[in-house]
Amino acid sequence: MPLPKPHGGRLVNRTLSCERREAAEKEAKELPRLKLREELLSDLRNIAHGIYSPLEGFLCQDDFENVLFEKRLADDTPWTIPIILDISHEERERLELQEGDTLTLCDGSGREIALMHVESIYSYNKEEFAEKVFLTTDKAHPGVAKVYELGELLLGGEIEMFGEVEPPFSRFYLRPVETRVLFKERGWRTVAGFQTRNVPHLGHEYVQKTALTFVDGIFINPVIGKKKSGDFKDEVILAAYETLLCNYYLKENAVMSILPMEMRYAGPREAIHHAIIRKNFGCTHFIVGRDHAGVGSYYSPYAAQEIFSEFPDLGIVPVFFKSFFYCRKCMTVVNEKICPHGEEFRISFSGTKIREMLLRGEVPPPEIMRPEVAEVVKRWENPFVS
Amino acid sequence: MGEEKEEKFKTITIPASLFKKIEERIKGTEFTSVASYVTYVLREVVEEEEEEVPFSEEDEEKVKERLKALGYLD
Numbered sequence: 505m506p507l508p509k510p511h512g513g514r515l516v517n518r519t520l521s522c523e524r525r526e527a528a529e530k531e532a533k534e535l536p537r538l539k540l541r542e543e544l545l546s547d548l549r550n551i552a553h554g555i556y557s558p559l560e561g562f563l564c565q566d567d568f569e570n571v572l573f574e575k576r577l578a579d580d581t582p583w584t585i586p587i588i589l590d591i592s593h594e595e596r597e598r599l600e601l602q603e604g605d606t607l608t609l610c611d612g613s614g615r616e617i618a619l620m621h622v623e624s625i626y627s628y629n630k631e632e633f634a635e636k637v638f639l640t641t642d643k644a645h646p647g648v649a650k651v652y653e654l655g656e657l658l659l660g661g662e663i664e665m666f667g668e669v670e671p672p673f674s675r676f677y678l679r680p681v682e683t684r685v686l687f688k689e690r691g692w693r694t695v696a697g698f699q700t701r702n703v704p705h706l707g708h709e710y711v712q713k714t715a716l717t718f719v720d721g722i723f724i725n726p727v728i729g730k731k732k733s734g735d736f737k738d739e740v741i742l743a744a745y746e747t748l749l750c751n752y753y754l755k756e757n758a759v760m761s762i763l764p765m766e767m768r769y770a771g772p773r774e775a776i777h778h779a780i781i782r783k784n785f786g787c788t789h790f791i792v793g794r795d796h797a798g799v800g801s802y803y804s805p806y807a808a809q810e811i812f813s814e815f816p817d818l819g820i821v822p823v824f825f826k827s828f829f830y831c832r833k834c835m836t837v838v839n840e841k842i843c844p845h846g847e848e849f850r851i852s853f854s855g856t857k858i859r860e861m862l863l864r865g866e867v868p869p870p871e872i873m874r875p876e877v878a879e880v881v882k883r884w885e886n887p888f889v890s
Numbered sequence: 891m892g893e894e895k896e897e898k899f900k901t902i903t904i905p906a907s908l909f910k911k912i913e914e915r916i917k918g919t920e921f922t923s924v925a926s927y928v929t930y931v932l933r934e935v936v937e938e939e940e941e942e943v944p945f946s947e948e949d950e951e952k953v954k955e956r957l958k959a960l961g962y963l964d
């Protein structure tokens with residue numbers, strides 16, 4: 505079994521090289537310019553590097569609407585999260601932008617990064633967007649709040665990247681073309697992708713290792729970038745995983761690299777998005793736990809698993825896990841399926857509980873977190889995004 | 891949106907007996923229609939036949955060099 509084909513059949517590469525690059529750089533100087541904020545630069549890079557294959561640009565209106573209502577691109581390829589570029593009416597006027605124009609996309613400092621061929625300029629309904637993608641219009645939801653902050657117009661069209669957008673922690677950043685070579689070199693034929701935005705506790709490790717008993721390799725792929733307050737800081741997550749991998753994993757069957765991308769907290773829809781991305785990296789399997797990509801109590805605990813039944817054509821196998829806990833009687837990490845003992849013996853891996861402990865300056869016990877990992881986290885006075 | 895969407899889909903005909911067989915086959919599966927099943931199967935076949943984007947030896951070497959430099963490969 506070879507590694508799966510990228511989503512849509514072909515790995516997208518929208519980075520320019522050699523002569524085309526020089527020409528684009530020159531062209532860019534003459535065109536109207538649009539500065540992108542950090543999250544959009546991440547999306548731009550993810551499109552250019554094929555992480556969002558088969559997307560070749562920001563969504564045009566037909567794709568956007570199809571994603572909203574059908575959870576698929578207009579050509580029926582599964583796609584659940586709109587990858588969009590927003591702009592205000594004022595900005596559009598300033599740029600005198602019309603469909604068919606080409607635009608220069610710049611980073612925050614005004615450096616030219618990419619060209620965008622604007623095929624579609626369209627308005628949209630924010631409430632409808634929130635309701636469809638996040639299943640709520642409650643502005644207390646961090647993803648929904650973000651929708652209400654967007655500009656009133658969306659620009660769709662292909663991009664061509666000629667400048668580098670260096671991701672943070674770039675020594676941990678691999679493109680799909682690189683992970684695919686890496687998996688091949690390791691001799692992996694089956695790879696399980698693991699999404700995370702957390703410092704690993706024993707439950708995470710147990711899930712990964714359970715998957716490792718039936719696949720060749722585990723691909724740990726933390727999301728790095730804008731998160732909500734109370735989430736672990738990126739540098740803490742990376743340091744914790746480095747320590748865990750170094751002490752408790754075999755080098756030949758575990759790989760960690762980062763995914764620079766904003767978390768949207770769209771629960772079920774985001775789980776599908778996360779799976780598609782890992783398929784592009786070359787994973788055959790994708791681990792989905794309890795309340796994947798959820799926030800608060802907006803989604804039922806296993807909604808992010810149930811949604812996979814709508815996508816028999818996804819092209820990556822989801823692996824579902826219930827929550828794990830430590831059982832003092834079993835003296836190991838277990839779940840309801842394998843432990844016959846009562847509640848009184850259980851120590852749960854509640855994120856809230858771990859957070860509170862760390863904030864009080866306590867070290868989580870070894871039944872919850874590896875001592876080496878806890879030691880690393882303790883180096884930060886406040887390991888959380890404020 | 892409706893009009894544009896129509897352009898993105900074309901009708902093809904298949905033998906009624908095959909249609910019936912497929913209808914039977916997808917019962918109890920996650921496929922909700924014969925069309926979605928047929929699209930899925932055809933897509934798989936077509937993608938299988940498409941040539942991989944040629945990835946020259948040189949490119950692969952460059953990738954391996956970066957992977958080594960970052961400590962991902964020995």
Ligand SMILES: [Zn+2]
Pocket residue numbers: 831832833834835838843844845849
């Ligand atoms: Zn037990």
